Amino acid sequence: MFMVIEFVVAVSALAYGIWLIPIYMGLSNEMRMLWRFTVHPIYWEAIVKLAARHLLISKAGDKLSVLDTLAMAHAQSHLIIMQASMVTTVNTFLNTLTTILTVHVGRVFWRSTDVARTRIFYRLFLRFVATTEDKKDVPHTEKGYLEVYKYLLAVETMTEILLENSAVMFLSTTGLLFRNYTNAFWFNQSEIVFEWYHAPLVVTIQIVGAFIFDLITIYINSRYTIGYRNGSNIPLLRSWREIWAYKWRFIGFSGTVFL
Numbered sequence: 001m002f003m004v005i006e007f008v009v010a011v012s013a014l015a016y017g018i019w020l021i022p023i024y025m026g027l028s029n030e031m032r033m034l035w036r037f038t039v040h041p042i043y044w045e046a047i048v049k050l051a052a053r054h055l056l057i058s059k060a061g062d063k064l065s066v067l068d069t070l071a072m073a074h075a076q077s078h079l080i081i082m083q084a085s086m087v088t089t090v091n092t093f094l095n096t097l098t099t100i101l102t103v104h105v106g107r108v109f110w111r112s113t114d115v116a117r118t119r120i121f122y123r124l125f126l127r128f129v130a131t132t133e134d135k136k137d138v139p140h141t142e143k144g145y146l147e148v149y150k151y152l153l154a155v156e157t158m159t160e161i162l163l164e165n166s167a168v169m170f171l172s173t174t175g176l177l178f179r180n181y182t183n184a185f186w187f188n189q190s191e192i193v194f195e196w197y198h199a200p201l202v203v204t205i206q207i208v209g210a211f212i213f214d215l216i217t218i219y220i221n222s223r224y225t226i227g228y229r230n231g232s233n234i235p236l237l238r239s240w241r242e243i244w245a246y247k248w249r250f251i252g253f254s255g256t257v258f259l
Helices: 002-025 029-037 039-063 068-088 093-112 114-129 132-137 142-177 179-185 198-223 236-245 247-258
Strands: none
Touching: 002 039, 002 068, 029 039, 029 068, 029 093, 039 068, 039 093, 039 114, 039 142, 068 093, 068 142, 068 198, 093 114, 093 198, 114 142, 142 198, 142 236, 198 236, 236 247
16 A cells, blocks of 8 residues: 555656646746646645545555554655745745745645545545445545544644745755756756855745744634534644654654655
8 A cells, every 4th residue: 555655656746847847947937826826736735645645544444543644745745845946946035925925825725625625536436436345445434534534634734834844944955055056956947046145034934934824724724624514623733742652753754755
């Protein structure tokens, strides 16, 4: 199961890098901001991660543990690193602020509507795709499936918050260290001029923006489950406690995948 998820994510990442990133590089700043809000999250959230989550839940079921969710770390790392790179390499201060606002508003939207999208996916899967054997592998009711899914989503959300803040500092540092090799590391090579003072500025803006919008995300999703009134809300506090209980194994594995 773990290898299947890794294969799906790896192929998806290669396809994105080979066919979609060249299109992104040829766009104007305005169209790039639109890309970050639409194409990038749709590709990773609504296609890649949705498929990987379903594979994981189908096999683990209601026995899903916090360590099982590490199978999603690979997909999360690609989503976060690519998006953080797009933000870090924006070429003006105003565009940086606008891009950060666009990215974080998009994250709040995608995270807060995830259960609603998955509910639709679950019904379509059972109706048009699932065989009799498939139906035996997933929780037998929509409520059971979504309760497991909400736990997985909670762990993913807390993991993404950790990874995205790490990515901001990591990418800004590498941007400074490798500023003379932009053809190898940046998405808009012809425009970017990354000087030493850009790193602390970009880090500060992104960390402050992430802090504000992460609090909004946690507030919304710990109290409401948009598009689904039955069952509990997304267990963010419980997921954080369980991550902390396995912090060295969890952080070690996530850090290795991230690097």
